[in-house]
Amino acid sequence: MDTVIKNGTIVTATDTFRGDISIKDGKIQTIAVNIDPGNAKVIDAEGRLVLPGAIDAHTHLAMPFGGTVSSDDYEAGTRAAACGGVTTVFDFALQTKGEGIIETAQRRNKICEPQACVDYAFHVAITDLTPKVLEEFQTAVDYGIPSFKVFMVYKKEGLMVDDGVLCKILKKSKETGALISVHAENPDLIDLRTEQFLKEGKTSAWYHYLSRPEFVEAEADKRAIHWAKSLNAPLYIVHLANKEGMEEVKKARDEGYEIYAETCPQYLHFTSDVYKREDGRNFVCSPPMKGQESQDALWEGIKTGDIATIATDHCPFQSYEKDWGKDDFTKIPNGCMGIENMYPYMLSEANKGKISFNKVVELCSSNPAKIFGCAPAKGTIVPGSDADIVIYDPNKDFVVSKDNMHSDVDHTIWEGTELKGYPVMTLSRGRVVFKDGEFLGEPGWGKMLKRRRK
Known part of the structure; x- marks a missing residue:
């Protein structure tokens, strides 16, 4: 395994439960109550929600x-x-x-x-x-x-x-x-x-x-x-x-x-x-x-x-x-x-x-x-799906401002909106691309999806 997210509360569309998630090669490998990380990188999600x-x-x-x-x-x-x-x-x-x-x-x-x-x-x-x-x-x-x-x-x-x-x-x-x-x-x-x-x-x-x-x-x-x-x-x-x-x-x-x-x-x-x-x-x-x-x-x-x-x-x-x-x-x-x-x-x-x-x-x-035909690789947290994961702090107060957004537009209609809780980390296929207000990704990382509707 490459990364283990520990101690978080995992939330899907149907379930909410405490658990750890191991990630290998950009995919969710295992979900269990207590995963031994060994030499893997550990992300501590104590007190936080872990979402798709x-x-x-x-x-x-x-x-x-x-x-x-x-x-x-x-x-x-x-x-x-x-x-x-x-x-x-x-x-x-x-x-x-x-x-x-x-x-x-x-x-x-x-x-x-x-x-x-x-x-x-x-x-x-x-x-x-x-x-x-x-x-x-x-x-x-x-x-x-x-x-x-x-x-x-x-x-x-x-x-x-x-x-x-x-x-x-x-x-x-x-x-x-x-x-x-x-x-x-x-x-x-x-x-x-x-x-x-x-x-x-x-x-x-x-x-x-x-x-x-x-x-x-x-x-x-x-x-x-x-x-x-x-x-x-x-x-x-x-x-x-x-x-x-x-x-x-x-x-x-x-x-x-x-x-x-x-x-x-x-x-x-x-x-x-x-x-x-x-x-x-x-x-x-x-x-x-x-x-x-x-x-x-x-x-x-x-x-x-x-x-x-x-x-x-x-x-x-x-x-x-x-x-x-x-x-x-x-x-x-x-x-x-x-x-x-x-x-x-x-x-x-x-x-x-x-x-x-x-x-x-x-x-x-x-x-x-x-x-739109990209499940189960996207949209959930299960073994085998892409490790697209958001860690959310329900206790973090956040006020939206142009100054804390990350696009190229020079204003936001959401200016001054007060939010209760905020994402503190985003993983895209296992890679941390956002952490504590800072973008850590890079252009060219994203891949085009080929989809099949059922």
């Missing part, structure tokens, strides 16, 4: 959008991930016109491979569905990329697919074992409302929210779920943020359909009131934060199991870029940070008693691993 590393299944690193590029490249984003206890990052590779699915992922991998500090995978966002691309679904699944994304918005940006294309994609996914994720909002309603607000001189960040309020997202959620149910195809709704959509997900799941919903920490912590703040433009993302009723519904969905995963939609832009929209909300690049905040925030909520630590592991680690 989190999986952020929704990020946009180095993504061109809104006239710029998201401020965290693959090195900065995965460095921040490691420092927040995230040991696997899923990024979206956007297809360009005429490009194949595997070709799209390989193009992005050439950028990511030398930069990634933790392991990673790609969802391919399909924007140009040709007959050739449709036939490539099976090849992509066999290659190890079994998850694709479609946008029901961003028509002007050339990313949107219409209902006919969405149904073709869902039908083919059912045949091939792929899983389709959707960004669900109604673009026509957004455009209609945006045009009216601009005409009336209503240009602050508050009108970003009012241009795409609850019902604009809910309609698209219902439409996507309707098509998935009609075709009996699995569906994964990204960044769900509204009560009505949450109710539709619950109804479909109660009827036995394979519908998954993801939400994000920003929707669980902030409401649409942030858009009334002086710095409201920094919170602009799509879909936007919603009202208190929606936030309450999301927390209830977590408790009932109808929210399957927590992810971040990490897509930050520098504050000076957000300032482009100071007098016109349509010019604000859409996206917020969260990759370093997700696990600490959710674990803090558990530490405060809102949910259990097991539920946090389920939402942030084991469920995304199972849904």
